[in-house]
Amino acid sequence: MTLSEILKxxxxxxxxxxxSKKRLLHDVGDLANSVYGYETAGLVTALMERESLGPTGVGNGVALPHARLDEVKDMSAVFLLLEKPVDFDAVDRQPVDIVMALFAPEAAGVEHLKALALVSRTLRNGDLCKKLRANHDASTLYALLTSDQNIQAA
Structure with missing residues (x-):
């Protein structure tokens, strides 16, 4: 699995x-709706429920919200770069400006974990995050995120 397989x-x-974090999750839901056709309210509810189990702000300005839903047929993702960071209850208490949200089919166990591992490894790269923050063009961001196709899920 590569990012280009799950991120359009x-x-x-x-x-x-x-x-706010809630507004940001609504933005995630709106983008997923416009790109993948997922129902926004259901996505936002699922993301908020997941956040109630523990925040998905992993540190260094990165958040990886994720959810499993019946309506999702294939692993998919959306990426948001925030010009102004927002408090996301991250583990390091730092605001978040890079968000990669994952959506998985309800029955996806291992596939969901592999996708999370892939995204986590990718966004743990400090040099990549620096480049992402320096670019505000969506096509450039996509190229940066998908350029290293050698990064694969376990």
Whole structure:
């Protein structure tokens, strides 16, 4: 599995600002709706339920919200770059400006974990995150995220 298999070029958006974590998750849901046709309210509810188990802000300004839903047939993702970081209850208490949200079929166990591992490894790369933060063009962001196709899920 590679990022280009789960992330469409049109599933990338630069957001000027989000007023809160909840608003940011709504932005994620809206983007997933416009790109993949997923029902926004259900996505947001599933993401909020997952966040109630523990925040998905993994540190260094990165969040990896994720959810499994019946309506999702194939692993998919959206990416948001925030021009103004937002508090996301991250483990390091730092605001988040890079968000990669994953959506998996309800029955996806191992596949979901592999996708999470792939995204986590990718966004743990400090040099990549620096490049992402320096670019606000969606096509450039997509190219940066998918350029190293050698990074694969376990």
């Amino acid at each position: 070029p049109e599933a990338i958006k630069v957001v000027a600002s989000a007023s």
